[in-house]
Amino acid sequence: YVNKEKNELRSKLSTEILKELAEKEGFKMMERADILKLPENERIEYTAKLTAFRAKARPIINERLKVAAPDVNVKDFVDHIDYLVKKIGIDYVGISSDFDGGGGVEGWDDASETFNVTLELVRRGYTKKQIAKLWSGNLLRVLDKVQKVAKQMQKQG
Incomplete structure (x- = not known):
């Protein structure tokens, strides 16, 4: 939770x-x-x-x-995102669904309810660019960097 x-x-x-x-x-x-x-x-x-x-x-x-003691909901989840963004910065936070459900967050029981998280981010003032970073941009940036490092290491043999 x-x-x-x-x-x-x-x-x-x-x-x-x-x-x-x-x-x-x-x-x-x-x-x-x-x-x-x-x-x-x-x-x-x-x-x-x-x-x-x-x-x-x-x-x-x-x-x-x-x-x-109601379940944790989408607002609680986004509170946690807010906390992490304030603590370490928007460029270092990423979120993802487990796709098949059962995540324990009321309002985000499976991938079909993922929009609820995005909607709450919008309500809190996150920009389109920031939301893109959270959903995929940060992860893809890190993966690109990892691939570059891997190629450099392979060249060094």
Whole structure:
């Protein structure tokens, strides 16, 4: 997550809800260190049960988190871009989609919603040239430089 406060709140509440659900179900939650101390066969069995329990609990947790700790959204993501641009400069920041989705940013779930990021950049006053740098220009510039260095190194043999 790019919003530290949201991430911390979400993690805290997620853990609390999971523990609450475990108590209701009579499932004993164990700390990672304690799980690792179990004999191998017990550890494998417990881990399988834990995985199944978490899968069952996930929809309930997600539903309860929607109100208490909403997902990171496009505005949060662009806040992070703003932070990096201020810290290191527009010429050293690049962004990309993972193309197939699941990135964890509400409003940018897959490549079809990429425009939402560009729109937020425009709303914040980024120019067309700056947006081009962020989406591809900076990466392509660096790759060109890398190729030139590689050619020089090959010539030196």
